[in-house]
Amino acid sequence: MSRANPALPVDSFDYIVVGAGSAGCLLANRLSRDPTSRVLLLEAGRKDNHPWIHIPVGYLYCIGNPRTDWLFNTEPEAGLNGRSLRYPRGKALGGCSSINGMIYMRGQVRDFDDWAASTGDAAWSWDNVLPDFMAHEDHYRLDDGADPAMGGNSRFFDLHGHGGEWRIEKQRLRWDILEAFADAAVEAGVPRSEDFSSSDEAGVGYFEVNQKAGWRWNASKAFLRPARRRANLVVWTESEVERLLIEASASGRRHCAGVVLHRGGRSVTVAARREVILSAGAIGSPQILQLSGVGPAALLAKHGIDVAFDLPGVGENLQDHLQIRAVFKVEGAKTLNVLAGSLFGKAKIGLEYALLRSGPMSMSPSQLGAFTRSDASRPHPNLEYHVQPLSLDAFGEPLHTIPAFTASVCNLNPTSRGSVRIRSNRRGEAPAIAPNYLSTDEDRKVAADSIRQIRAIVSQPALARYKPVEWKPGVEFQTDAELAKLAGDIASTIFHPVGTTRMGRDDDKLAVVDGRLRVRGIDGLRVVDAGVMPTITSGNTSAPTMMIAEKAARLILQDARVNA
Structure with missing residues (x-):
């Protein structure tokens, strides 16, 4: 655990990031660059010191292993002739980047231009997300400054980055x-x-892969290791969020004041002075929102949960490959x-x-x-x-x-849409995952x-x-x-769930977050993970999720300066 600043109360942070996966690790790194901000990163799983995490073929021993996997399953699927599928999600520092296929893939230009059109926000167009992809890249083709196979490499320099935290190598x-x-x-x-x-x-x-010298390169190694030397970053593992603290502000709007989490066998309340950022993934984030009273009112009432804000899109729009x-x-x-x-x-x-x-x-x-x-x-x-x-x-x-x-x-572009919905008001019960393949x-x-x-x-x-x-x-x-x-x-899933907290225009009743990834109707709360994708990208989803986190970090810091 990082050393805490003794001048600050232990139960209060500027930012609380929920989920230490691909997005959460990058966010924790970027937000803690400001030494005046205190950042708490929460992970329900354990440290990423399980040996099979780091050997590339070890995904065979991490998927289906309670040490590293949430062990979810889908509902029986009509489109799969009644079959239910194993639905792996990473449960350790690094999240899914600790158990996934390590393939580096951005998607197609049209994916992001479509995002910009559907949200009405040009920030999500290809031209405006490319710098966010490049910002953390460390591409092997640029190690020597040029690659003859890429025709002198001038175009490659325009499309890829070098010297960032996220290593991309040849197999x-x-x-x-x-x-x-x-x-x-x-x-x-x-x-x-x-x-x-x-x-x-x-x-x-x-395929190019996220490896370094033959070892898996996960988000924990890339973004947490260098950041944990900072006194203002605190990382808690084996800390599962029970619910968000949603309160009424003086203006009458709802505000996320912090989180209640289960840690060390007891409930702990932690306050957020600026923001809570959900990065628990396309399954975990809608589950936490629903357990906190943010989601479809009828679903919440069914499970005896007080409605903090009726947001019908939470958990809907699930897409997968x-x-x-x-x-x-x-x-x-x-x-x-x-x-x-x-x-x-x-x-x-x-x-x-x-x-x-x-x-x-x-x-x-x-x-x-x-x-x-x-x-x-x-x-x-x-x-x-x-x-x-x-x-x-x-x-x-x-x-x-x-x-x-x-x-x-x-x-790559399925038209089927599914859902993630809680089964009860209990934190420990897995949600109903219905991709509707x-x-x-x-x-x-x-x-x-x-x-x-x-x-x-x-x-x-x-x-x-x-x-x-x-x-x-x-x-x-x-x-x-x-x-x-x-x-x-x-057929089987290749583990790319997205879209369950999707971003959209103000007049889109099923949009959960706006173009700046702020949860509608709740101040001080954002979602930053694959769930915010309006439509699934045309390929593997790890790299686009990190791009989202890179952009989100800048948006969060911009808003902090405006509100200072």
Whole structure:
């Protein structure tokens, strides 16, 4: 824990940040730069000293582990033919950045221009969020000042940052089967891409990852470690917020005066002199708001919670990326299924990582990526591939014993919308998470088309020497109806929940926060996490969440100066 300033009361802070995940760690760093402000960062989980957090392949041992995961599950989903999915959320310093896939991905230019249009705030346009992405980047391509592969790098300098806290590196591995898939994608008409974060993402190439010299680089290492030397930053772990303190101000408006949290077996009240900032994620933040009386009045009344402010959008608008995993048996190809199938192979993998910090133990869950259109009429890529030299039934399950690779594909812009709603007024009870997957005709059509596209790529000559055979889902499924039902049987989340506290215009009755991320109707309270996204970004959501936090920190400090 950081050393507290003895001149200040221990139960009062200028800023209280709830949640030490990707957004919360960055916010704590930025807000504590001002030595006159005292900042409290709260994390319900423990420190990030669990060894599997830091070894890249350790996500296999962190997801589904109560030491590092909230262990949520979705409600049974009609679009998934009644199935319920595991819904991992990080529970440790670093939050989801301690258990996620480590893929660095911003999204497409259109995503952010659409945010600006939907909120009426140009601050969220691509041109105005790009500096917030770059502000904390430390991109490996700029280590030597130039990268010949990027054509002299002048454009790359305009799009990426160097010297920031958030390390972005090249993956430390190579697989022939992935090279062959990339070649097959090119044969199918997909261009090659050197940088998925520079335009509309179209193309095939290797994902860049948030690692440093073969270790996971999480938000705790990046932003908390340097900041915790500051006397004005206090970090409390194993401290779960029970509710916000919502009071009536002299003006008649509601005001968030602090939080009540569970720490050390008892309830503790902590006051906020300036602001409380919820960064508990797209699941945690709406849950805390609802438990505090901020949310849909009917839901709150149902659970005996006094309504502090009727805000119908809290917990609504849930969006997520659903992936369809196609598995192909191969011949004559090295895959992880075979390599890790013997004690000798496992020893070799361990030795390679111990000596070189490379090989399978340095792998992110997905290595090769591609962005394509599900049909030619689409103006932008709307599918993302995650291709892996392995196969299994689900993450956390054993590898299959046959040589195989997996090509997973997700709809980047789903039209289905779900919800996060409390089940009771008890802090410890998980909310009902209902993503409502595949609930629209468009989403079911994209799912069917995406399976056909996988098959078209795998049928190209570049993969022929490995004699790929579709094992799952199976070539017997061909019609739109069959493929849509099949998607419901085999699809799974890639853990990108957003939108449950979305920002919007003043006349948008379902918007929870405004363009400056202030909660409507409650002074002194903001939400800064993936929940504020009006629509999901076209790719992995970790980097956009950090961009939101970078921008929010500036907005918070600007407002503090105005109100001083």
